[in-house]
Amino acid sequence: MTKHFCDRLCESVKAKNSPLAVGLDPVFSRLPEDIRSKGSQTDEDFVIDAVFQFGCEVIKAVAQHVPAIKLNIAFFERYGYEGIECFHSLVTEAKEQQLEVIGDVKRGDIGHTCLAYADAYLSEHTFRTLGLKPSDAITINGFAGSEGIEPFAERAGENGKGVFVWVRASNSSAARLQDAVTADGQMFYEILADITAEIASMPKYIGESGYSCVGMVVGGTSPEHTTKLREKYPNIWFLVPGFGSQGGEAVDCVRFCKPDGTGALINSSRGIIYAYEEHKYKSAFADDWRKCIEQAAIDANKVLKDSFDKIYK
Numbered sequence: 001m002t003k004h005f006c007d008r009l010c011e012s013v014k015a016k017n018s019p020l021a022v023g024l025d026p027v028f029s030r031l032p033e034d035i036r037s038k039g040s041q042t043d044e045d046f047v048i049d050a051v052f053q054f055g056c057e058v059i060k061a062v063a064q065h066v067p068a069i070k071l072n073i074a075f076f077e078r079y080g081y082e083g084i085e086c087f088h089s090l091v092t093e094a095k096e097q098q099l100e101v102i103g104d105v106k107r108g109d110i111g112h113t114c115l116a117y118a119d120a121y122l123s124e125h126t127f128r129t130l131g132l133k134p135s136d137a138i139t140i141n142g143f144a145g146s147e148g149i150e151p152f153a154e155r156a157g158e159n160g161k162g163v164f165v166w167v168r169a170s171n172s173s174a175a176r177l178q179d180a181v182t183a184d185g186q187m188f189y190e191i192l193a194d195i196t197a198e199i200a201s202m203p204k205y206i207g208e209s210g211y212s213c214v215g216m217v218v219g220g221t222s223p224e225h226t227t228k229l230r231e232k233y234p235n236i237w238f239l240v241p242g243f244g245s246q247g248g249e250a251v252d253c254v255r256f257c258k259p260d261g262t263g264a265l266i267n268s269s270r271g272i273i274y275a276y277e278e279h280k281y282k283s284a285f286a287d288d289w290r291k292c293i294e295q296a297a298i299d300a301n302k303v304l305k306d307s308f309d310k311i312y313k
């Protein structure tokens, strides 16, 4: 029988002793000079090849240090069909490096449309003929309520995969909408978290670890609201964006972890993959941008571990 995603994630996080998910959001103009300079940015085939090559190198550089990688499909969709193929090829590369792979696709709609999206992203069959593998989990947008979550949960449960419902965004303008207080005194995002937790708690979605294959995306940038969710929903895996580039502090992000270190994947994208732009890495490793990326992942792990130890040890 296929293992639940939530159980595989527990094993990976424990094996790597890290809650870090590296985000792969490649922008051509920020790729290392030695990749960019080999062709023209107006040659789409070259650009896609460059993005693919960079993605493969990032995966190799961080694979032994982190349990998971998150690819945001927006950075690939912009290149049309070839971009989508590149996305799935990188998912496959990351799977080959034994990483748990999250497709940050944020799909959502009314029920029967969600089922079509779920078939696209949570089935082993979709890209089989191209020899490509699907992600282990995807992000979804729960704005349509339970009907927009259940079809994804169903498919994820059947196929040993996971979904992370985008419950509270990490950007500051999200507060006006998502922290709006409803007539019963709850904030909008709290209601969405409750709806998600009701679905997540169905026994068919719970793995041996006690976690659910239905998790939540909650930004690490508004700790005054969001860290209470850890206590309230013990069977939830949190995917926590906002660490690093968006100002989320390690000490706030690691509050989404349980004392055994599981329960949260803390994402950093730009802060890791463009580390070679930073003086401290450039001066240490000169032109070796792969080393800069690897060191940034090692450093992020250390910062997270130190903060975790302060809270739990």
Ligand SMILES: O=c1ccn([C@@H]2O[C@H](COP(=O)(O)O)[C@@H](O)[C@H]2O)c(=O)[nH]1
Binding pocket: 023, 025, 072, 104, 166, 168, 169, 170, 171, 217, 218, 219, 241, 242, 243, 244, 245, 246, 267, 268, 269, 270, 271
């Ligand atoms: O609320 C959200 C939901 C998703 N994201 C995504 O996470 C990464 C963050 O990238 P950084 O470079 O580490 O800031 C990116 O793919 C976002 O689209 C988020 O930031 N906040």
